[in-house]
Amino acid sequence: MNWLQFQAWQYSWLFLLLIPLILFYFLKLKRPQQRVASLVLWQQVLDDQRVNSPFQRFKRNILLLLQLLLLMLLILAALQPFITGSADQARYIPVVIDTSASMSATDKENGQSRLDIAKERVEELINSLTSGQRMAIVSIDATARRLTDFTDDKRMLRNALANLETVDMPSQLEDGLRMVQAMSRTVPVEEVILYSDGNFPEQINFELPFSINYQQLPRVTSNLGITSFNAQRTDENAWDIFGVVEAADATIGADLRLLRNGEVIESSSIVVGKETPHRFGVTVSVSDETNFELQLVPKQHDALAADNQAFLTIPRTRALRIFVDPEMVAYRHVLSSLERNEIYPAPGTDPSTAAGDFDLILSRKPPNSLRSAPLEFYENQIPEDAKPLITMNEDQARVIDWFRTSPLLEHVMLQNLIINQEPAYTEGADQKALQDLEYEILVHGQKGPLLLQKKSIERTRYYLLFDTGQSTLPFRIGFPIMVTNLTQEAMTVAGLATAAAAKTGVLPEQLVQRNTDYHVDGPHGLDRTITSDDNGLLAGIPAPYVGEYDIHEGGDLLTRRGASLLDPHESSLFANEKIQFDELPVSAAVGQVDTDKPLWRYLAIAAFAFLAVEWWFFQRRPTGANTK
Amino acid sequence: MELPAKKQQMTSLLSNDTLGRVEKMRLLSRRKFTNKTHGEHLSGKGGTSTEFSDYRNYVAGDDVRYVDWNIFSRLGRPYMKQYRHEEEMHVVIIVDASSSMMFENKFELARQIASALGIMAIMNLERLSIYGCHTQGANPFLLPPCSGRTSLQRLLSFMEGLAGGGDQAIDEAVETVLRTHRGRGICILLSDFLTFGDLAKPFNMLYSRGLEIMGVQILGPSEINPDVNGDIRLVDSEFGSTLDISSAGDLLELYQEHRLALEERLAMQCRKRSGRFISLSSESTVEQVLFDRMRREGWAQ
Known part of the structure; x- marks a missing residue:
């Protein structure tokens, strides 16, 4: 039930002001005096009016009444009355x-x-x-x-x-x-x-x-949006570009256009309903880095404009650069059968000559500063910081469980794998201690982990804690699958196999000069300066809006990256x-x-109205003054 | 050639032209008077002058000397001969000289009218008395009964010297005058008639003393159309009493009703006693009152 309440009861003392108002009115009321010949007629008028008008007593003091009313309204406004809502009043x-x-x-x-x-x-x-x-x-x-x-x-x-x-x-x-x-x-x-x-x-x-x-x-409910836009490499320079356009409840027609570096290369009219999304596919030939834009021009009302554009950058195509330790023969054997790879070091050359940046490193030696890659795989290596936690027993180990959805272990079956080494937790160490060191256990053995993964901003490292040669892994069907997964992941990381439109939020990191300031211009007047890190990564570029973001080095345009919504949930x-x-x-x-509905404004307005009425009442032209 | 000297003004109250015209006018009375003293005023009833007026039937007790025997011889019935009776009429002018008349030229107009009517009276050989009533309990200013042209200067001097100011109401003033006055005729009341008292009693007294009432109400413009507004305090000029009025603007309509009702009531009181009544604004000139209003109302000719 709605009821009137007051917020500021502490101001109720203001009602005391009524007393001096009344006192001043009666004690110090200064009526202008007017000398007249006789009061006879006026006395008769007053007597007559008092008889005929029962409220004349009040009317006589109408000025006082109006003043009292005015003051009361102002005091009530000061008390801040409000009509309480049904909800309890929260502070x-x-x-x-x-x-x-x-x-x-x-x-x-x-x-x-x-x-x-x-x-x-x-x-x-x-x-x-x-x-x-x-x-x-x-x-x-x-x-x-x-x-x-x-x-x-x-x-x-x-x-x-x-x-x-x-x-x-x-x-x-x-x-x-x-x-x-x-x-x-x-x-x-x-x-x-x-x-x-x-x-x-x-x-x-x-x-x-x-x-x-x-x-x-x-x-x-009326919306049409691009919910997917990506590309997959099919050949040396050929890419298949895919796009999906979905609609909310209503069926909407639209023109769909694909632009390559700003020029329309494909255009079609589509009609999209809730149950009939439109799938778009086209093959393009790309050798250098190329920007694609998918545009949707709805023919009816489209509630959301942000999902009518999507941007995709296909990188320059090249072979995957892989460093494989010459001792890892089984790995080299698998890799040599895969296409679009460049394997280092070449057979017969000194491994130390193969230095620099690679896309993938497979090594039996601990990580070093000679070479680096965004994806590194180490065999028979216990990470330096995990050595206090893991020891190697000379016993057989068996796989208890593994992380089947890991990109590395997709479709890899490890049950009944025999390992002649047994990585085991040291006394007091456990899984949590490894997790504290940011390691994820991908394969669990009986007494300890068998495969670890450590992700950082710069790279992902896999640590296979046992020697492949001391296990039946190379003879399992899962081994070439695992190595292929590794290269696929490396290609994905290097952007050589697939390309997906970047979503809004943060732009993918860019490999640029180390410790250099870069200026980023984006839609909605976004203007940021971001410094690359020691590794030459320009990361954390904010991209809250759909559109293209220009990255400038000095005054020159370094590259252009697009951000797209591509969220079926939002578009729906x-x-x-x-x-x-x-x-x-x-x-x-x-x-x-x-x-709560505060009433002080209405009271203040009413007070003002009374003030105006009072002014009008006492300033108006007298009626009947000219009656003869 | 020598220019004629400018004619000297006889009185400050009336211009010479007005004075000249007033001297030729006479007051008209409606009532029949029985003053034994002969005057120039023609009575409506039969008189004893030599000028024949009318016949009337003989009734027992009539003086047989006035039977027209010639008519009797021809008609066989006695008829009484009637003659115009020129009797003396006493004109009493009561001027309200209280403080309420000291507003907006009311007293000035009252003095002018009183002078003019007084002149009409004495020029027609009527007896004239003028009373200036001012203060309660005090004797009124009095011009003793006089008559004839020789009294003109006396009349004018009295009126010029008549001062106002006091608290005597008109009803009391009439009673005061009637304590000493003797004689029938006309009583001219010059007042604003703004009194808390009852005027029926003094009017009855005037009537019973054989005085025809001629009431002249003089009101100022602010009394006819008051310009008041808001909350004010009215102060009575005579008694000093006060009256607080709120929203005076709202009361003006009612005020007009009461003013007109007072006027109507006064007129009714006068008519009931074979008298007459007019209400004037003090903005009117004495010429407008005398030569237009009073003539049209049949007060003078």
Whole structure:
């Protein structure tokens, strides 16, 4: 039940001002005196009026009444009355606003985006903040951002809200809720208000420490978007380019165009429905690095523009440079049967002459500074930092389990593998100790790990802890598969086998000059300067929007990279009406947030109106003055 | 050639032209008077002058000397001969000289009208008395009964010297005058008639004393169309009492109703006693009042 309450009872002493007002009125009322010949007629008039008008007593003091009313209204306004909403009044109100790509979906009628609607609603919330209430605004897209801390500064909140805009990335609701959870450690948070179109996974892995008021924004269904754009190398210079165009609920026609370095090389008209996505494929010949762009020009209203463009860069084609230790004969044998490889060192040459950068290194010796590669494979090597944890027993080891989905071990069967060495944990060491050193165990033996993986920004290293020659691995069908997986992974890392359109978020790292500043220009006026690291990697280039990003070295354009949305979930504009958390589901609220409605503005306006009425009443031209 | 000297103004109250025209006018009375003293005023009833007026039927007790025997001889019925009776009429002018008349030229106009009517009276050989009533309990300023052209200068001097200011209401003033006055005729009341008292009683007294009431109400422009607004405090000029009024602008319509009702009530009181009443604005000139209004109303000719 809505009821009137007051925020600032402490100002109720202002009612005492009524006393001096009345006293001053009666004691110090200065009426202008007017001398008249006789009061006879006026006395008769007053007597007559008092008889005929029962409210004349009040009317006589109408000035006092108006002043009292005016003062009462002002005092009531100072008390900050409000009509309480149905929700309990929370002191701290965190508002989480989804700013993912789907929130920029627009209505057909008025072109208003989901975010615009969310902003309007949050603006109402801000306006209804009463004293003592504090609001914090958190935006969530690929990451969560705290736009304001808990504050009652409405100007700050409005500014934060005004500066809020969508980014072309999917939303990570969990991040936003975790941020609120972190904020709730300092202040009591009972409920989080979430404004979203519902375009996030139905299952959220998060334990709710507070309740969620899920305000789902109106859904739009008319959208067409590119959800996949990649290429696969088929021959020395031939690449097959693939693209997928999907539609939300409505069926939409569009023109699809493929551009190569800005020139249209393929164009077609398509009609795409929800159940009938359009798959696009074309073979192109590429020798040097080439930029492709897939453009979608919808013929009807298309709610989301961000997914109508996708960018793909196919690198310059070359052979895969592999360094293989001459002692690893079995590996060399497998690699020599594969195409588009250059194997170093050449047979009969000194391995130490094969130095520098490779795409893949296979070695029986520990990593050294002579050569490096983004993918390295070491056999019969225990990593230096893991030696205190692992020892080598002279016993047979057997594979207990392995990580079947690892790129290295795809389709590789390791059961019944016999190994005449037994890597084992040292006393006190266990799996967790290795994980603490950032090693992932890909193959588990009886007493210790058999294959380790360590990923870093620069490279991925595999450590096979036993000697292949001391096992039946080279005789298993899985061995050539494993080596092929290794080269495939190396080709993928080197971008020689496949090329996929980069998604928005962060651009793929670029190999450039070491410790050099690079200037990045992107869409929406994005302008950043990023320095490459000691390894010559230019990483962490932000790409929040769909479009092309120019990387300049000095004043020269070094390269151009595109970022695409390519998110079927975002393009589908699918809207979850229910969020399933770990323990309980949360459904979208039926109505908007029923906030407290402050009344002080209306009281102030009423006071002003009374002031105007009072002025008019006492300044108006007398009626009947000219009656003869 | 020598230019004629500018004619000297006889009185500050009336211009010589007005004075000249007033001297030729006479007051018209509606009532029949029975003053034994003969005057120039023609009575409506039969008189004893030599000028024949009318016949009337003989009734028992009539003086047989006035039977027209010639008619009797021809008709066989006695008819009484009637003659115009030129009797003396006493004109009493009561001028309200209280403080309420000291506003907006009201008293000035009252003095001018009183002078003019007084001149009409004495020029027609009527007896004239003028009372200037000012303060409660005090004797009014008095011009003793006088008559004839010889009294003109006396009249004018009295009126010029008549001062105002006081707290006597008109009803009390009438009672005060009637304590000493003797004689029938006309009583001209020059006042604003703004009194808390009841005017029926003094009017009855005037009527019973054989005085035809001629009420002249003089109101100022601010009394006819008050220009008041908002919250004000009105101060009575006579008694100093105050009256607080809020939203005075709202009361103006009601004020007009009461003013007109007072006017109507006064006129009714006068008519009931065979009298007459007019209401004037102090903005009017004495010429407008005398030569236009009073003539049209049949007060003078």
